[in-house]
Amino acid sequence: MADRPESAHLSVKLPVFEGPLDLLLYLVEKNELDIYDIPIAKITHQYLEHLQFMEELNLEIAGEFILMAASLIRLKAQMLLPRPEIEGEAVDPRTELVEALLEYQKYKRSAEFLGKREEEERQLATRQDFSFVERRDKVILERSVNLFDLVAAFQNILGRLPAEAPATYEIDYTQISLEERAKIIRRLLAQKQEVEFEELFVDLPVRLVMVVTFLAVLELAKRQEIYILQPSPFGALLVRAGSQLNTASLEEGDEVAVE
Secondary structure, three states, X not given: OOOOOHHHHOOOOOOOOOOHHHHHXXXXXXXXXXXXXXXXXXXXXXXXXXXXXXXXXXXXXXXHHHHHHXXXXXXXXXXXXXXXXXXXXXXXXXXXXXXXXXXXXXXXXXXXXXXXXXXXXXXXXXXXXXXXXXXXXXXXEOEEOOHHHHHHHHHHHHHOOOOOOOOOOOOOHHHOOHHHHXXXXXXXXXXXXXXXXXXXXXXXXXXXXXXXXXXXXXXXXHOOOEEEEEOOOOOOOEEEEOOOOOOOOOOOOOOOOOO
């Protein structure tokens, strides 16, 4: 068996990595759960799945995420035990977590509101640096996705893979590298300017290659060579060429779109 490419072991850390409350809030909203009545067993299972998947990708996980995981496991155990009572009412062990989530949600929404206002004001001067869709007389801003959106989308793609790679693919794993996969993404975006996230993985739908491709996506996003957006909540992701897209690394003869 060929050795795994070195790039599969690269560690990628994004400078805007959100905290554990952001992941929890993402899971609550994605599953359309009542924030006042969170099913701890379900949310703990999904939270741990996300951490495990990020570990498999060699993403650096801050200690606060591990601490939250331990807290969720403790809460899960407490939910199975008889609850103590104060003045005749049972104490809900989730109360502290719910209050923290509500507080975080309030500040996050305030930050998003201020961010949109800033975008709207900057658009009055120029629309060049913003992602938007024009529909008749409207300009609809599309939100950028975070790491959790990307992980969830990538998990969904991997979940549809067959148990074994198709025999039609002959792959030299020693030739699979982070930079080579990044070059393929650059070439695709230089030609099309915009593709669906899933389209980045269709040329070699083999788990190891797709993991390296995902790491290349994260690296290109960090360098602002690409932008990843989501036109509708939890809808399909779009990948667009960024202002820093490096086409100099493309081989001579590759097609490059001219704006």
